[in-house]
Amino acid sequence: MPPAAATNSLTGPTNWANKHRKWLFAAPAMAFVGILIIFPLAWTLYLSLTDSQGSVRAATDFIGLENYMTVLSDVERFWPAVGRTLTFTGIALVCEVVLGMGIALLLWRPFRGEKWVRVAILLPLVATPVAVGMMWRLIFDPNIGFANQLLGAVGIPAQPWLSGQDTALGTTIFMDVWQWTPMVVLILLAGLTSLSEEPDEAARMDGANAFQRFFFITLPLMMPTVIVAILLRGIDALKTFDILYATKGKGGGSFHEVETLNVYAYGLSFDYNQYGLSSAVLILFFMIIIGSMWLLTMRKKAGSK
Amino acid sequence: MKRRSVMKYAAVAAALSMGLTACGGSGSSDAKESGVVRVTLANHVWTEGIKAAIPEFEKSSGLKVELTQLGEDQLSDQYNVKLNAGSDEIDVMMYRPLQEGKAFAKNGYLADLTSKVSSDSGWDWKDYQEGPVKATTADGKVVGVPIITEREVLYYRKDLLKAAGLEVPKTMDELEAAAKAIKAANPDTAGFVARTGKSAAVTQFSSFLYSFGGDFTDSSGKSTINSDAAKKAYSFYGGLIKNYGPANVSTDMSWPEAMAIFTQGKAAFYTEADSLYKNATDPAKSKVADTVGFAALPAGPAGSKPYNIPSWGLAVNQASGNQDNAWKFIQWATSKERTLAAQKAGVPGPRASVWANSEGTSTYPKDLAEAIAVSAENGIGHDRPEVVTVGKAREIVGEPIVASITGADAAAAADSAHDAFQKFLDSEKK
Numbered sequence: 040m041p042p043a044a045a046t047n048s049l050t051g052p053t054n055w056a057n058k059h060r061k062w063l064f065a066a067p068a069m070a071f072v073g074i075l076i077i078f079p080l081a082w083t084l085y086l087s088l089t090d091s092q093g094s095v096r097a098a099t100d101f102i103g104l105e106n107y108m109t110v111l112s113d114v115e116r117f118w119p120a121v122g123r124t125l126t127f128t129g130i131a132l133v134c135e136v137v138l139g140m141g142i143a144l145l146l147w148r149p150f151r152g153e154k155w156v157r158v159a160i161l162l163p164l165v166a167t168p169v170a171v172g173m174m175w176r177l178i179f180d181p182n183i184g185f186a187n188q189l190l191g192a193v194g195i196p197a198q199p200w201l202s203g204q205d206t207a208l209g210t211t212i213f214m215d216v217w218q219w220t221p222m223v224v225l226i227l228l229a230g231l232t233s234l235s236e237e238p239d240e241a242a243r244m245d246g247a248n249a250f251q252r253f254f255f256i257t258l259p260l261m262m263p264t265v266i267v268a269i270l271l272r273g274i275d276a277l278k279t280f281d282i283l284y285a286t287k288g289k290g291g292g293s294f295h296e297v298e299t300l301n302v303y304a305y306g307l308s309f310d311y312n313q314y315g316l317s318s319a320v321l322i323l324f325f326m327i328i329i330g331s332m333w334l335l336t337m338r339k340k341a342g343s344k
Numbered sequence: 345m346k347r348r349s350v351m352k353y354a355a356v357a358a359a360l361s362m363g364l365t366a367c368g369g370s371g372s373s374d375a376k377e378s379g380v381v382r383v384t385l386a387n388h389v390w391t392e393g394i395k396a397a398i399p400e401f402e403k404s405s406g407l408k409v410e411l412t413q414l415g416e417d418q419l420s421d422q423y424n425v426k427l428n429a430g431s432d433e434i435d436v437m438m439y440r441p442l443q444e445g446k447a448f449a450k451n452g453y454l455a456d457l458t459s460k461v462s463s464d465s466g467w468d469w470k471d472y473q474e475g476p477v478k479a480t481t482a483d484g485k486v487v488g489v490p491i492i493t494e495r496e497v498l499y500y501r502k503d504l505l506k507a508a509g510l511e512v513p514k515t516m517d518e519l520e521a522a523a524k525a526i527k528a529a530n531p532d533t534a535g536f537v538a539r540t541g542k543s544a545a546v547t548q549f550s551s552f553l554y555s556f557g558g559d560f561t562d563s564s565g566k567s568t569i570n571s572d573a574a575k576k577a578y579s580f581y582g583g584l585i586k587n588y589g590p591a592n593v594s595t596d597m598s599w600p601e602a603m604a605i606f607t608q609g610k611a612a613f614y615t616e617a618d619s620l621y622k623n624a625t626d627p628a629k630s631k632v633a634d635t636v637g638f639a640a641l642p643a644g645p646a647g648s649k650p651y652n653i654p655s656w657g658l659a660v661n662q663a664s665g666n667q668d669n670a671w672k673f674i675q676w677a678t679s680k681e682r683t684l685a686a687q688k689a690g691v692p693g694p695r696a697s698v699w700a701n702s703e704g705t706s707t708y709p710k711d712l713a714e715a716i717a718v719s720a721e722n723g724i725g726h727d728r729p730e731v732v733t734v735g736k737a738r739e740i741v742g743e744p745i746v747a748s749i750t751g752a753d754a755a756a757a758a759d760s761a762h763d764a765f766q767k768f769l770d771s772e773k774k
Contacts (some may be wrong), residue, residue, distance in 0.1 A: 091453055094451035182592060183608065199594075202595065312733060
């Protein structure tokens with residue numbers, strides 16, 4: 040705080056601004072959050088309690104929780120979409136963290152050509168998801184795609200990939216892993232480089248082998264970083280939309296093979312124009328994300344104790 | 345990463361409300377006419393022609409044209425957000441009368457053009473074909489001007505037919521027999537290909553449905569997709585693709601994918617909209633450009649009954665403060681001369697005069713012009729259920745198509761789709 044005399048010498052608005060400067064400086068950021076996040080969220084919440092459809096400017100009735108009842112009792116589209124969202128996120132996340140950890144460990148120690156290898160590994164990360172979707176869609180085309188020609192060359196019969204009812208989701212998970220493992224590598228590598236060498240050296244002196252050193256020394260020390268990686272990647276994976284839409288289109292394919300909650304909500308509002316219902320799905324989806332985030336941060340706090 | 349998440353919040357989780365509220369303020373337009381006409385068009389051969397000619401319009405009218413061009417899906421999304429918000433940022437819009445027309449008219453997005461279309465006898469509204477005019481009229485008011493019409497025709501490979509010693513199929517049975525024979529003789533070539541995506545296939549399936557004697561609804565608006573005729577049509581269309589289609593056929597194909605298979609020389613027969621014929625005859629896009637032939641849709645038990653519809657039209661945004669200038673643009677873009685020029689560039693027009701004019705069909709392959717003439721005569725005026733929420737209806741009635749393609753019981757799928765469709769129709773009546 041400035042001396043009292045100085046404060047008193049200021050007058051009017053300047054004095055007011057000085058007194059409230061912490062609010063003043065934070066105001067632009069708060070306004071940004073308010074306009075871009077809180078307001079749309081509140082509006083979505085409001086829409087989810089109405090029967091808004093067709094046009095949002097049309098007259099709507101307040102129908103309470105009816106949309107939520109409809110959505111939660113919908114076993115044809117909603118619950119399978121929840122299942123797919125969780126399957127997609129779960130499998131992709133496990134693959135990305137395990138692979139990411141492996142690659143990060145390989146890149147940890149300096150070696151010749153390190154720079155080039157790092158650049159090559161990070162390449163998928165900088166590609167735009169829609170372009171990635173289109174690229175894999177061409178590669179996985181069942182008739183003229185490269186993947187099946189490659190399989191054919193080694194005598195394996197052609198696979199349906201994205202066009203198969205049972206294989207589509209797996210194929211999109213593969214694409215997600217391909218694109219986002221580098222990000223996990225990046226985060227884990229940052230964590231690894233900040234580790235101090237002493238515990239590892241001490242264990243080495245005590246005769247611990249590589250596996251023991253990894254599982255009992257490196258991994259526990261790395262846990263906070265791993266959780267950050269899981270948190271960031273997990274939330275993003277839950278919300279995946281671009282590659283699913285680019286490869287399978289509206290509704291996640293003719294059998295809704297890759298219809299996750301995001302794709303479902305998009306279809307409800309942009310194809311069916313059922314804004315009330317769509318908003319209810321989005322609010323539930325938002326709660327799922329908040330819920331999983333909360334679980335993970337709890338785990339993080341427990342881990343750091 | 346941070347940016348990505350913020351983007352996603354904005355774009356997906358709350359795209360709707362964002363767009364609505366952000367633009368909400370600008371909805372109340374002042375009545376002043378501006379010298380700039382903002383035109384939103386879809387990617388189409390028609391658009392390419394107009395784009396090249398716009399300087400002409402700007403010179404003669406003294407107006408400036410601001411053009412936005414988008415793919416079909418992006419265009420729909422744009423309209424959904426902007427028109428929903430009552431935005432006046434769009435003056436002229438290209439729209440699909442059968443897909444969005446009813447919903448847009450119901451929501452009051454489209455300006456009433458009735459007095460405008462009848463004001464200019466030189467431009468001549470009476471020259472327009474009856475079917476397209478019906479599709480751009482809502483509650484007795486003209487709300488759009490049709491620009492492109494299409495009918496389903498049979499694309500086929502002359503060389504494959506000749507090699508197999510077959511005639512061009514005139515009936516559905518002959519089509520099936522020919523597809524079977526060609527597939528058997530050329531294991532790498534499909535006998536038949538067509539759209540397979542649940543929603544995308546509906547329009548091309550509709551002609552099969554009519555030719556088998558069915559329709560989506562009856563005159564009282566009740567679902568008829570479980571009729572015997574409809575069940576036969578479902579199992580025939582799906583069966584053609586399942587039995588004689590490409591190996592490992594995807595169930596997500598719309599026209600670009602199906603067209604690619606045909607133009608790569610991987611299929612003998614293909615049923616598709618005639619307005620896309622340039623994709624097959626242009627040597628830059630098609631490996632089979634010199635061997636592709638066209639014929640009217642083969643006749644089913646009820647005859648050859650392809651759809652004959654206006655696929656695109658131009659309308660004026662009700663919220664636009666620039667409606668008179670918007671109309672000037674439409675008047676120019678749909679004039680007899682422009683329609684003839686577009687038709688010669690490969691876009692089948694909605695004006696009777698361009699079809700009566702021998703110049704109008706001079707650039708068309710002869711067999712295609714004949715097929716179009718036949719189809720225009722027997723055509724049905726819709727290619728999808730005539731409802732407000734067409735997107736949802738297409739998914740429902742498309743279900744049995746996909747079931748049939750994947751070898752499931754088409755009749756059972758039609759029965760369950762019928763129940764869902766009837767429920768949907770009832771909910772729209774409310």
